Amino acid sequence: MTSELDIFVGNTTLIDEDVYRLWLDGYSVTDAVALRVRSGILEQTGATAAVLQSDTMDHYRTFHMLERLLHAPPKLLHQLIFQIPPSRQALLIERYYAFDEAFVREVLGKKLSKGTKKDLDDISTKTGITLKSCRRQFDNFKRVFKVVEEMRGSLVDNIQQHFLLSDRLARDYAAIVFFANNRFETGKKKLQYLSFGDFAFCAELMIQNWTLGAVDSQMDDMDMDLDKEFLQDLKELKVLVADKDLLDLHKSLVCTALRGKLGVFSEMEANFKNLSRGLVNVAAKLTHNKDVRDLFVDLVEKFVEPCRSDHWPLSDVRFFLNQYSASVHSLDGFRLECGGTIWAHCNLHLPGSSNSPASAFQVAGTTSVHHHAQQFFLYFQ
C-alpha cells in the first residue's frame, strides 16, 4: 500500500510556523521530518511518523505554491487563491525576506550577478547555511535590487511599498541594495571584524547624506547612487593637508580644544598629521570608482588601524573626530575657498575596562555650503 496522493486544503490556509522555518532554511522533507521528530512533537501529540511526513509534505507543497506570490508580496495580499489572515501574511513575507547575518556578510557589496550566484556553493559550505536557503536569500537581494534600482524617491520607502517589509527589514535591504550598487568592498580580512549591522548603519548615513536624494529631494534620482558632484567637491579637501599653514592651524585648533579631554592626547598630537592626511586622501580619491569600492578598506587602513595601534578609547575617537570637523569651519581660508567639505573619519577603538572589543566608526560629513554642515556619530558594537 503506497500513498499516491495525499493532500489537505483548508479554506483558511494553514501555516505552521515551525515547518515554514524549516522550509526557509532549505531542509528537504526528509530532513525536516527528522528535525521535527527530534523536537519531540510526536510525544506531545501522539502522532506517528507517517502523519508527520504527510503533514510536512503538505506544508511544503503549500509553501512552494506560495513562493511565487512571495516574490511580489503585494500579490499575496490581493490574490484570491489562499485565504490567509493578514497577520499571517505579514509573517510569511517577513520570514521569507529575512536573511542570515553570516550569509549577507559574505555577499555584501558584491555584484548580484549570475557569477556571484555560482559561488553560493562555497558560501554555503563556509557558513553552514543550506544552498537552498542561500539561493533564496540571494534571489531576494537581487529581486529587491532589480525592483528599486530605477525607482525615484526614498529607498527605504520604495522597498517597504513593494515588498511590504517591516521598517527594520526594509532598512537592512536598503543597505544591502546600496552596498551592492556601489560595490563597496567588505570581504577583506581587515574588515571581517565589522558586522552587517555596522555596515548597514554606515549605509543609512551615506544614503541620507552622500547621495543625490540627500542633496536635493527634487532631483529626480534616487538614493542608490552617490552624488558625483559631492565627491568632486571632496577633492578640494586636499587643501587641508596640502597647505602647510592650514594643516598647522587645523592641528592647533583641534589640539587646543581637546587638551585635557583626551586620554591619548599625546599620541593624537603626534599622529595628527598622519591621521588628517589619511582621512583627506581617502575622501579626495572618491571620484574614482575603484576607490569608492575600497572606501571601507582605506578607512580602516588609514585611520582605524593607526588609532587601534595607539589604543585609543572609543570616546576619544569620537571627541577627536567631532573636533576635527568642527575646527575646519573656523579655518577662514577654508570656508571661503571651498564650496563644500566632507569629513569622513573612521575610528576604531579598543576596549576600555571590559574585555569586549568595542568599535566605533564615525563618519562626519559636511555637505556643501548650501546645506548645513552635518555630523553623525554612529556607534556599533
Added chain:
Amino acid sequence: MPGKLKVKIVAGRHLPVMDRASDLTDAFVEVKFGNTTFKTDVYLKSLNPQWNSEWFKFEVDDEDLQDEPLQITVLDHDTYSANDAIGKVYIDIDPLLYSEAATVISGWFPIYDTIHGIRGEINVVVKVDLFNDLNRFRQSSCGVKFFCTTSIPKCYRAVIIHGFVEELVVNEDPEYQWIDRIRTPRASNEARQRLISLMSGELQRKIGLKVLEMRGNAVVGYLQCFDLEGESGLVVRAIGTACTLDKLSSPAAFLPACNSPSKEMKEIPFNEDPNPNTHSSGPSTPLKNQTYSFSPSKSYSRQSSSSDTDLSLTPKTGMGSGSAGKEGGPFKALLRQQTQSALEQREFPFFTLTAFPPGFLVHVGGVVSARSVKLLDRIHNPDEPETRDAWWAEIRQEIKSHAKALGCHAVVGYSESTSICEEVCILSASGTAAVLNPRFLQDGTVEGCLEQRLEENLSTRCGFCHIPYDELNMPFPAHLTYCYNCRKQKVPDVLFTTIDLPTDATVIGKGCLIQARLCRLKKKAQAEANATAISNLLPFMEYEVHTQLMNKLKLKGMNALFGLRIQITVGENMLMGLASATGVYLAALPTPGGIQIAGKTPNDGSYEQHISHMQKKINDTIAKNKELYEINPPEISEEIIGSPIPEPRQRSRLLRSQSESSDEVTELDLSHGKKDAFVLEIDDTDAMEDVHSLLTDVPPPSGFYSCNTEIMPGINNWTSEIQMFTSVRVIRLSSLNLTNQALNKNFNDLCENLLKSLYFKLRSMIPCCLCHVNFTVSLPEDELIQVTVTAVAITFDKNQALQTTKTPVEKSLQRASTDNEELLQFPLELCSDSLHSHPFPPVKEHLESASSNSGIPAAQRAVTVEKASPVGDGNFRNRSAPPCANSTVGVVKMTPLSFIPGAKITKYLGIINMFFIRETTSLREEGGVSGFLHAFIAEVFAMVRAHVAALGGNAVVSYIMKQCVFMENPNKNQAQCLINVSGDAVVFVRESDLEVVSSQQPTTNCQSSCTEGEVTT
C-alpha cells in the same frame, strides 16, 4: 422579453504574460450570453488593464436567464494570428432573479482556464432588470429560491412543507462526441463545463416549475448531482423539498419576483376553524406530543383523489375536535390516517431535510434503503431521460414500501446516489422512515399556537424514539422496552437514522463518529455477469456493514446512530462499503448490552484463555469509551420500567433490498436474534480479524471530537473559529494476491490514518470538534482507492462546558435559539407592517391571531430586525476587512454546516453550484498528482469565495463537494480532475456585533429591508 441583463467589465489584474517579447499582454474581453456576444476594446500592453467598458445589455427571456450562465472570456489580442484565450469566468445569474437575494453581482473573479488554472482576476459588474411579466409563463420559474441547507434556513419560517421534488436531464457527454477527437482538450473541457452549467440551470428551472405548481416558493435541501455515464451520456439530476417559506425579518422583500395573478386567484379562503384555541380544551396529556386534533378519516378519502394543485381548495383539517387518547394503538392509527392523507397525494412522501421545525417529526421508524444494479449500455434511448426516470421511480417506490412496512408514511433525510464503473451503475437511495406531523404539510393549518409549540417541545423530547409501527404486528422481530423517558410508550433498543439529532432530544454524554469499512473482491466480468456478481455481493456487504456499525456502537456504549450514510462503491475488481454515522446515547432508549465473545472450540485451554483475554479487552474498551464520552445514564431499577417484553430481539431498523434488471426484490432480515449481550462468535480467522479491527479503532486525541452530523451532541458552547477543509488521499494497492482481509486492512488504515492526519493538522484548534465529516470513496482504477473528506473544525470553549444533562428545553434553546426567537417575533412583524400582497393571506391572519396571544414585549423585536440596518453592516465590514489597508480581499467563510457559530445569518443570497474541470499535460512540473490536485482544490475554493463575495456575501453554508473525480496517467504526464461543489451564499453578522448595534440603534430597523453586506471595500 422579461429581462434585461447588464454587464460591465471594469478591469483586470495579475494577468499572465502573453507576449514573451514585451512581457506584457494586450487583453480584451468577450461577454457572451445566449447567442449574443459583446467585446471590449483591446487594452494594450498591460497586465492590469482598465477597460471600464460601457454597460453591455442583453435582452433575454427569463427562461434563458435561468438556464444560461454569463460567459466572460478574456483574450490576448494578436494582430497576425488567432487571439489567444487567457481564461474564462462563468457567472450564474440566478441569484439576481429573486428580489430578496443579491441585487448586483460585483467584484473580482478569478479568470479560470481548464489547462492553466487561475490566471489573474477580472472585475465585473452584473445587474438584471426584470420586467413584470403579465402573460403567464410556465417555462420559467424565476423567484423560486433554492437552498442546499437541509433544514429550514435560519431567517425563514416554514409555512408549509410541500414535499419531494425531483428532476433529471440527460445530454450527450461532449467528451464522448466524435468531435472530441479533433478538438483541443481545452475546447472539450469548456464544452463540458458549459453544458453542465446549462443543464443545471435547466434542471433548476424545471424543479422551480414543479414547486410553483405545488404553490411553494422555495426548495430546501436541494441536492444536485451529475453522473458521468460515459458513452451513454451525462446525467444531471436533483432532488429537494418544496416549501413555502416566510422571510422573518424583512417582510417587504419577501415576495418572489414572479408572483403570479393566477396564484392569487387560487387563494380562496380556507374552511377555517372558527375556534382555534379549542385544542387546549382537550386533555392534552404530557406524554403525547400529538395534542392537535384531527377530523374523521372519510374527509380524507375524498381528498386523496384530488391532485396536488387543488390541494388548497379542499377543506383542510377541521381543528378543535377531539384530542389524543392515552391508548397508543388507536391513536396511532388515527394519526397515521391523517398523515397518510396528507402524504398520499404525493407520489413520494420524501423529504430531503435532516433537521425539522419543532414538532414536525413525530416518530422515527428506522433507516430504509434500496439499491439497484443497472447496465448503462442497455439504455434504449440514451439521450432521453425516460429510462433513468423509470429506474429512480422504481427505487423510490421500494423506499416507500419499506417505509410503509415500518408503519411510516414519510421518509425524511432522504438522499440518492450512484456509483458507476464502466457500464455498471449502482443506484442507491436511503432515508429514515418517519411519521410526521401533518400540520406543516398542509395549507391553512398553522394555527398551532406558540404556547402549544413550546409545550410540544417538552413532550416530544422522547416522542420521536417511540415506535411508529404496531407492536403486535411488527414488520420484523424487534426488542421493545418502555421508553426510559416517559415510561409509557415502547421504544426499540437501538435506533438508526439518516437525519440530524433532533434539537429537543435528550442525549447523555457526547457523541462520536462511527464508521464501518468494508471491501469485497469480485471477479472482473462483463455486462450481465458483472451485474449479477455485484447484485449477489450487495446483500452480504450491507449485512456486514450493519454488523460492524452495531458492534462499534456497542463498543462505544451508545444506542443510536444519526446521520447514517452508507456508500457502496463499485470498481473493476472490488466493491467498497463505507458507512459513517454519529453515535449517541439517547436517554429514552435502553442501555446497550455489552459484547460477548464465544469461541467455537471450547475444549482448547489456551484458546479459552485467549477468548477471555479478548473479552476483557472489549469490556475495558467499553468502560473506557463510556468515560471518554461521558456516558453515565442514571440507574433505573427494573421494576419501574417493567419487565422487558418477551419478544425476539432485534438489532436493526434497516430494511434493505436490491434488485437487478429483473425486478426481483430481496428483503434481508438483519436481526441477529440473540440474547441481551451481543455475541460475537469466533470460529475462524476472519472473525478474529473482525474483533481485532473493532479494537484497533483509535479514539481521537484528547480535546478532539468528531461527528458527521451538523452539531456534536453534547457540546453547545461553540466559539467562532471555524476551519473548513477538504482532504484527499489515494492509495495504490499492491496487486499481489489481494485478499479480502488485506484489502479491509488497507482500507481501514487509509481511513484511520487520514483521520489521524486531520487531528494532527488541526491540533492548534484544540479543543475542537470535527463536524459534518463527510467521507467519499471512489475507485478510479484497478488498484487505486480514493478517499475524499470534507469537514469543518469548530472550536468550543472547554471551560464553559455546559452540563450535558440539562433540560431539553434549555438545550433546544441553546442551539436553536435563533429559530425560536425568530418564530416568536415574526407575528409582531406582521402586525406592525401592513403586509401588501402577501401570497397567503390566510396564513397571515393566523399568525396575527397567534401573535395576539403570544404577548412578547415589542422591545425584543429589535434584536432580530436591526441586523438589516446599515450600521450593522458597517460594523461587519470593519470587522471582516483585513487590517492591511490596501488589501481588497474580504474573508469568506465556508462551512458544510447550515449555521455559523457565534453569528447570525441575516440574508440568503442564492445557491452556489459550480462545476470545474482541470486538466494538465505537465503533471510532473506541477508537483505531481498531489501538487496538481492541491492547487486545483485551492482554486475551486477561491472561485467559490470570489462568487460569494461578488454577491455581497461573507460566507457559504451547507457547502458540499459533491464530486471529485480524479484521473491520472503518469506515463503520459497527464491528469484530469472534475469537481462539483455547491452551497448557499449568505451574509452573516457576528452576534457580538448585533448586541452593540441593537443597543445603539433600536429604531432604524424597519425601513431598511435590503442591505448589500459587501465584504470588499
